[in-house]
Amino acid sequence: MKPAEVRKQIKSGNTAPLYLLEGDDVQGRHDLAMEFATLVDEGLHAFNVQTFYANEATNAGGRDQLISDLLSAARTLPMMAPRRVLAVHEAERILSPRKAKDDEADLPAPEKPGKRQKSLTPLEEFEAYIESPEPLTTLVFVAGSLDSNRRLVKLLRKHAVSVDCGSLDNSSDAARWIKARLDKDNLAIDPQAISLLLQATGLSLGRIRAEVDKLVLFVAGEPAVTARHVKEMVLPQSEPGEDFALGRAIWNNNAREALREVGAQFEAGAQPVMVLGQIRAAAGRLKPDDRAKTGIDAVFRTDLAIKSSAGEPRYLLERLVIELCGR
Known part of the structure; x- marks a missing residue:
């Protein structure tokens, strides 16, 4: 489904219980997710609209806690409103975390006959909710690059309305x-x-x-x-020249050199948008392709953070190159 079709659903008030916003347009995903809040009168947002940030779950325990909090909110009935609206940003952190063992391996082994059944894990409860969501809650997952082989991703794509926020038809x-x-x-x-x-x-x-x-x-x-x-x-598609020091540092995972180049450019008076453009060019040429894809997504998140004044531009760009060099 395309964003325009989702906006029609929001305007009519007839939305599905689950949405998955995907694609490389970070700003577009963010803007569309924010529009779901209009399903609830502004005066009732405090009771019925809630935002979660999956990047706050830095380990398996944090992920389980986030899932538990999310499910608790999703199962709460709306207050003086037709529905509750929940948005999970950077949802790839809980849908397909980097280490597969955080997902598949954490499931308990099957119980032996005659033994007492254990309670469900947060992940199992999450899967059960996706298969049978609360009809009075609209739960929106805003995700970057997802691993299509992960069970949770397959399940969500099967039951949720998948929205392509990354490409145009022609x-x-x-x-x-x-x-x-x-x-x-x-x-x-x-x-x-x-x-x-x-x-x-x-x-x-x-x-x-x-x-x-x-x-x-x-x-x-x-x-x-x-x-x-x-x-x-506009940056060309061809490979940058020999003097592309910032790009070389990122390709070589040399965070110290990349930070030095960013600092030198700022001291020379370069604008943040110009530095970000160079970093984006470097990220797009990372190898293998999945590293380039996640790198571009990180660039777009930083672009959004700079535009929304989420931090000092130089700090945000330095954090970005450290992230890219660590991939």
Whole structure:
């Protein structure tokens, strides 16, 4: 399902009990998740709308506690409202944690005949809830890259409404999205500029959004984005040159050198968006491909954090390169 269809469901008030928002457009996933709160009158949000952050679960015990808290909230009846709305951000941390043993291996061994049945583990309760969710609760999982082989992921995709927040159907849709986004900043864009931009980004909405946001800053004071702007600002698909020191440090997992390069660029007056662009270029070329995919997702999370003033940009970028070098 596409975000536009979900928005129609939200507007009508006729939503499903479970949603899984996926795709590489971090901003798009976040914005759509926030819209579910409109199902409840604003004055009743304190009683019926709750947000969870799965990145706070740093180990198996924390994950179990988060799942228990989530299920408790999901099974609570709404107060003076048609339904409760729960959103779980960075849900990949509980749906497909890095270590498989946190999921499959934690399940208890089958009971021997005649022995007393043990109580369900938090993970087993979670699976049971996904198979039979509370109809008066809308539970929204906002996830980055997921391991399709994990049992919990398969189960959720089977029972939840899966929403693709990462791609556009064709170049015409992409062009309309770009024009609408730029219109918010009273900017036009030349047809040739759109063509060049899509050659660099493809139909990945996350990449398109990141490049358009950079272009908005780059052309400040001008009436339109031109092909020249795209050529000068949008990073090419080709491999960076020999002087791409920041990228080399990230590819070599050299956090110390990467931090030194980030610091040097800030001291030279580089804008955060320019530094983030270099990091994104490096993340997109990480090997193997799954490392590049999770790296790009981390870049987009940082981009969102910078735009929402969640921290000082230099600190957020330094934290990002440390994360990328540790992958």
